[in-house]
Amino acid sequence: MEESSIFQDYFLLRIENIFFVIAAIVSTAMLIWPAVGKRxxxxxxxxxxxxxxxxxxxxxxxxxxxxxxxxxxxxxxxxxxxxxxxxxxxxxxxxxxxxxxxxxxxxxxxxxxxxxxxxxxxxxxxxxxxxxxxxxxxxxxxxxx
The missing domain is CATH 3.40.250.10 (Rhodanese-like domain)
Structure with a gap:
């Protein structure tokens, strides 16, 4: 396997994980917002x-x-x-x-x-x-x- 291919795979994996992390943060915020919104x-x-x-x-x-x-x-x-x-x-x-x-x-x-x-x-x-x-x-x- 080529070194640039390994780097590209690693980079794509990091980007995919970032999207999962962002989705988790947004989902958590949506679950918490009703409780916070009621003050x-x-x-x-x-x-x-x-x-x-x-x-x-x-x-x-x-x-x-x-x-x-x-x-x-x-x-x-x-x-x-x-x-x-x-x-x-x-x-x-x-x-x-x-x-x-x-x-x-x-x-x-x-x-x-x-x-x-x-x-x-x-x-x-x-x-x-x-x-x-x-x-x-x-x-x-x-x-x-």
Whole structure:
């Protein structure tokens, strides 16, 4: 075997390994990003939400649209649609030291509202996994206007 051929094989092997290393780094970053992206928010189930509401005087923040909120919501919940949270979060300032349970229809878009609250100094922000749908499936109380 020629020396230049050995060098070329070695060089190609190194390049292939670099691509594997880069792919591994990108894959790891993609797996970690959702946890990092949530920042200070935590996902909780209905059992933990009830515990926070009953024993720690948690504030329930419903970020669904007006019509969804009017159709049924948790008792004593505050309502700020997710599209207005950036301009209206100050309404919740007096609750900064309390746990806040953020609720949406299925729990997906509540992350935006939770992140806005967290960025503005709310340290105990929780998203209800499954949102209002999970609450209803558990046959927990819903009130209408």
């Amino acid at each position: 200070g928010t935590k996902e909780i189930d209905t059992r933990k939400a009830i515990e926070l509401i009953n024993y720690e005087d948690a504030v329930v923040l419903d970020v669904r649209d007006e019509s969804e909120f009017a159709a049924g919501h948790l008792p004593n919940s505050k309502h700020i649609p997710t599209g207005k949270i950036e301009e209206r979060w100050v309404e919740l300032t007096k609750f900064k030291e309390k746990p806040i349970v953020v609720i949406y229809k299925s729990g997906i878009r509540s992350n935006h509202a939770s992140n806005v609250l967290y960025k503005n100094g709310f340290g105990q922000v929780h998203n209800l996994m499954g949102g209002i749908d999970a609450w209803k499936r558990a046959s927990l109380p819903i009130v209408k206007r």
